[in-house]
Structures are given as structure tokens and as C-alpha cells.
Amino acid sequence: MSQPLKPLMTTLATALAVALPAVAQARPVTMSIPLKNYGGDGAYLAVYVTDAKGAYVRTLWVAGGKAKYYKHLADWNRLSAGDSKRLQGVTGASVGAGRTLKVTADLADALIDAGYEIRIDAAAEDMRDSPSEVRAPLNAANAGKAHTGKQYIQSLTYQLP
Amino acid sequence: MKPLRSTTYGPLVLSMSLLALPAMADDDCDAPTRQWQPREAVMQMAAQQGWQVQRLKIDDGCYELRGRDAQGRAFKAKIDPRTLSVVKLKQRDHDDDDDRASRERRRDRNQGQPQRNAAPAETTPPPAGGSRATIE
Numbered sequence: 001m002s003q004p005l006k007p008l009m010t011t012l013a014t015a016l017a018v019a020l021p022a023v024a025q026a027r028p029v030t031m032s033i034p035l036k037n038y039g040g041d042g043a044y045l046a047v048y049v050t051d052a053k054g055a056y057v058r059t060l061w062v063a064g065g066k067a068k069y070y071k072h073l074a075d076w077n078r079l080s081a082g083d084s085k086r087l088q089g090v091t092g093a094s095v096g097a098g099r100t101l102k103v104t105a106d107l108a109d110a111l112i113d114a115g116y117e118i119r120i121d122a123a124a125e126d127m128r129d130s131p132s133e134v135r136a137p138l139n140a141a142n143a144g145k146a147h148t149g150k151q152y153i154q155s156l157t158y159q160l161p
Numbered sequence: 162m163k164p165l166r167s168t169t170y171g172p173l174v175l176s177m178s179l180l181a182l183p184a185m186a187d188d189d190c191d192a193p194t195r196q197w198q199p200r201e202a203v204m205q206m207a208a209q210q211g212w213q214v215q216r217l218k219i220d221d222g223c224y225e226l227r228g229r230d231a232q233g234r235a236f237k238a239k240i241d242p243r244t245l246s247v248v249k250l251k252q253r254d255h256d257d258d259d260d261r262a263s264r265e266r267r268r269d270r271n272q273g274q275p276q277r278n279a280a281p282a283e284t285t286p287p288p289a290g291g292s293r294a295t296i297e
Contacts, residue, residue, distance in 0.1 A: 061294050066221075089291040096296075105292040126237070126251065 026106040027161050031060075033120065034100040034154040041125040042094030043152045044069055046076035047103055049138065052115030055079070059086045060105040060118070064094040072123035075131035097124075097152075112160065113139045122152040190223035192243035200224075206245045212236070223248055 035043060044064030049057040056079035062070075070077050080086040095101045116138040122130040134156045136147040146155040200217060203224050207214050211231030218225050224240040230252065239249040 061292050063294070063296075092294050093296065100297045101294060102297060103292055103294040126253075 025109045027109060027112075028104050029107045029158055029160055031103045031105075031118070031156060031158045032100060033095075033103070033156050035095055035097055035152055036149070036154050037098045038124065038127070038152050040097060040127045042096045043122050043124045044073055044094050045101060045153075046070075046073040046080075046121040048076050048080065048119055048121075049107070049111060050079070050117050050119055056083065057111070057116065059083070059090050061101070061103045062087060062091045063101055065091060069123065069125075072129045073121035073131070074129055075119065076121045107138075111138055118156065118158060120149070120153060120156060122149070124152060188223075188239055188249045189221040190239070190241050190243075190248060192222070192241065197242040198245055202245060203240060203242075206240070212238075 031047065033045070033047070042064070045062070046059065047061040047063075048059045051057055056076075059076070059080055062073075062076075064070075118134075118136045118138055119132050120134040122133045128151065130149075130151040130153075133149045133151060133153050134147050136142060136156050136158065138158075140160060143158060143160040146157045148155050203217060203226070204214060207226060207228070212226065212228050214226050214228040216225075216227040219242075220239070222242070224242050226236075226238045226240060228236065230236045234252045236250060236252045238247050238251075240246070241248050
């Protein structure tokens, strides 16, 4: 190797050594959320994470595109009101009755087995709102288990890699 | 370069347009306000249908009527403000209507109240990286 390249390679190696652990700290969590056949319009869903004290941490997905209906996702709307970026890159269409929403989100390892929860709020037009319909502790022991919903959601099952 | 022939690309463009339709389908109205018919015209149309209107408001660019139809069933209708045609009609039985009415009262009460429980500060910075989702 020529002498002028050596400092460059050293710098690159150092940068990789610093960056790689940071990349490894996040892992893709996949969630499967089948809905019941509740006999109504498409449901609005907010999938988000709260900490052990119930404080909002992050929005993973919001199904339903009209902001005027977000107030019906009451818990998420209240808890996440201070997060101006809560909708950035995490919105999609509402989910029809009987359909299944599948979400993949990169979650920090620090959120696993540390008292955090995945919560889902649900609402459908002209039907009762269902805040925090599902609350699933985010830990390895619960991965792969179905957490049943109360009104619109059949279950939430998440997988950790 | 050869010119594009519509017979070659027409079916492709048509099929792509059809694929895009479900995502674009919506029950909003988009008539400019200068073309809107007045509320009186909506009430007249409702009367011709035999509807008893309990509430008339504007939602998603449409007139929205709630009331009872000629058979006494509770209904909600979205009306195109330009043509006064029915964009969407939902009819409900009495139990659903009672439930809806109580929900509306509760919603009206809550409107205008300050958000008392503001979002607490994040205890853990959110990791970089977005989310992906599909509906099956």
C-alpha cells in the first residue's frame, strides 16, 4: 500500500469501528395486527411505544391519512402531542375490517426487556373509540405471543430477530 | 429514436391507471366554493327525499346531513355541494343511533378543552430509522 493512503485507511477503519456498534444496537421488530370483522369502515390505528411509566417514546405507525380523525386515537394523540415529528415517515392507509396490518420498525436494543410497551389505539367512523386497545410489554418473553384486543383488533404479535 | 405508439403503450398506461385507482378512491368533494349550492337547496333536496334533517354541516368538502329517512331510519349522507348528488349514504338502526348520539354529545363536551396531559419528555432518544407497513 502506498504511504499516502495509510492515514485514509486508518481513518476509515476508526469510523467503521465507531459506527458499527451503533448500527447493531437497533433491530427490526415485525408486528402482525389482524383486525376483527367488526362490520364498519376502515380502522385508524396508532402503534407506538411507551416507557415503564407510561410516557410516550415513539410512534411506530399510524394507519389512516386524515389528521382530523387523529383525536379519536385519544391516548396516542394526547401523549404524542409534543412530538412534532410523530408522523414523519410512519403513516399509511386505514385498515379494513378483517384485514391484517404488518409493521416493521427498527427499535433500539435499549427498548427491549426494559419495561417498555407497544400500545395500539384504534377507532373507526361512527363507532366507539378504543384508546390503548392493546398493550404488549416489549420483551423477549412476549415475542411471538398473541396479545388480544378489546374491540377492533384481533391480536398483536411481534417478532424479535 | 422511434416515436412512441399509443397502441403499444396504451394498455400499459391503462393498466397502471387502474392499479392506482384504489389508492386514490375517496369520498371527499372537491367543488370550488363559488360552485356550491346554498344550504337551502340542500334542505330542499332533503325534503324531496322525505328526509328529516337533524344536522347539516360541511365535512371533507361535502355537505353532510344527519337525520331520519322516509322510513324513519337514522342516516348520514354526504352530498356533493355542486350537484347535490349523494356521495355516500349510511343508514343505521335505532341502537346504533342512540350510541352515536351519546358519543357525539361526549365529543362536543370535550371540544375546546385544553390538552391537560401534555406529552412528557422522552426518556430514551428514538433510534434512527423509519417504519414500513403492509396491509394484507
